[in-house]
Amino acid sequence: MSKVKVIVAGPRGKMGSEALRMIEKQDDLELVACLDHKFEGKKINEFEDLPNFDVDIYTDIEQCFQAVEADVLVDLTTPEFGYLHTKTAIQYGIRPVVGTTGFSDEQLQELTDLAEEKGIGVIIAPNFALGAVLMMQFAKWAAKYFPDVEIIEKHHDRKLDAPSGTAVKTAQLIQEERESKTQGHPDEKETIQGARGADVDGMKIHSMRLPGLVAHQEVVFGSAGENLTIKHDSFHRESFMTGVKLAIDHVMKLDLLVYGLENILE
Numbered sequence: 001m002s003k004v005k006v007i008v009a010g011p012r013g014k015m016g017s018e019a020l021r022m023i024e025k026q027d028d029l030e031l032v033a034c035l036d037h038k039f040e041g042k043k044i045n046e047f048e049d050l051p052n053f054d055v056d057i058y059t060d061i062e063q064c065f066q067a068v069e070a071d072v073l074v075d076l077t078t079p080e081f082g083y084l085h086t087k088t089a090i091q092y093g094i095r096p097v098v099g100t101t102g103f104s105d106e107q108l109q110e111l112t113d114l115a116e117e118k119g120i121g122v123i124i125a126p127n128f129a130l131g132a133v134l135m136m137q138f139a140k141w142a143a144k145y146f147p148d149v150e151i152i153e154k155h156h157d158r159k160l161d162a163p164s165g166t167a168v169k170t171a172q173l174i175q176e177e178r179e180s181k182t183q184g185h186p187d188e189k190e191t192i193q194g195a196r197g198a199d200v201d202g203m204k205i206h207s208m209r210l211p212g213l214v215a216h217q218e219v220v221f222g223s224a225g226e227n228l229t230i231k232h233d234s235f236h237r238e239s240f241m242t243g244v245k246l247a248i249d250h251v252m253k254l255d256l257l258v259y260g261l262e263n264i265l266e
């Protein structure tokens with residue numbers, strides 16, 4: 001059986017380094033290069049806290065793709081570079097598996113069109129934790145019966161984008177079931193700007209950022225005399241890696257862009 005050749009972008013990051021640890025444990029995956037924005041020419045095994053891979057770090061994506069034969073790019077970087085990496089990978093016929101969050105609707109549409117034009121598989125998943133994917137599906141189901149809902153997402157304080165990709169995705173799934181509705185009192189006024197959170201079609205999203213957190217979300221539904229809370233916690237980044245592996249396996253069989261891990265689950 002030939003191994004799937006993988007490039008990881010963002011190998012020193014919290015998610016990227018976890019992806020290296022996951023790849024190290026798989027018999028059917030081979031790490032062939034890493035993409036970073038520094039440490040050109042260094043090898044992964046020169047970093048004490050990273051797995052012992054004798055693999056080069058590139059800082060120029062085109063140079064990397066020209067020098068190395070690869071099947072899949074796993075991107076776990078920043079919204080700006082994640083988008084550029086994904087676009088370049090599609091152009092080179094390397095299948096992107098993207099965990100990086102914070103892409104705009106326009107960027108997602110552009111990448112969807114490009115993947116279709118090139119007939120190449122792409123998976124972009126704002127959350128690779130299976131429990132979080134189920135939380136989103138349960139929330140979509142509940143929204144059919146409970147149109148009043150607020151989302152509270154909590155992440156570590158190094159996170160760049162807010163609200164989280166998972167919160168945005170949850171709101172989109174809820175929107176598919178929920179009648180458009182402005183929640184709260186019709187005359188409500190914020191005495192401090194932002195107090196009521198971000199607004200998506202009348203539902204609110206609140207973002208907390210604190211040291212010690214990893215990735216957590218509560219979807220709270222309210223109705224007469226009752227509340228329903230659907231809650232998910234990722235306590236460790238290992239929780240995302242089952243989903244990353246699943247996506248790497250699946251992207252090899254796709255010829256279009258799939259957004260959201262739920263769309264590749266049975």
Ligand code: NAP
Pocket residue numbers: 009010011012013014015016035036037076077078079081098099100101102125126127128129158159160215240
């Ligand atoms: P992180 O620890 O800050 O890691 C990002 C890494 O990317 C850093 O090592 C950073 O280097 C590097 N980087 C920055 N610019 C780069 C470039 N141009 N090329 C290559 N590498 C570059 O962040 P994280 O917590 O791992 O998160 C990474 C992304 O994954 C974020 O978008 C986050 O929201 C997302 N995320 C997704 C999931 C999911 O399940 N889909 C779960 C958690 C997080 P420096 O530190 O030197 O800048």
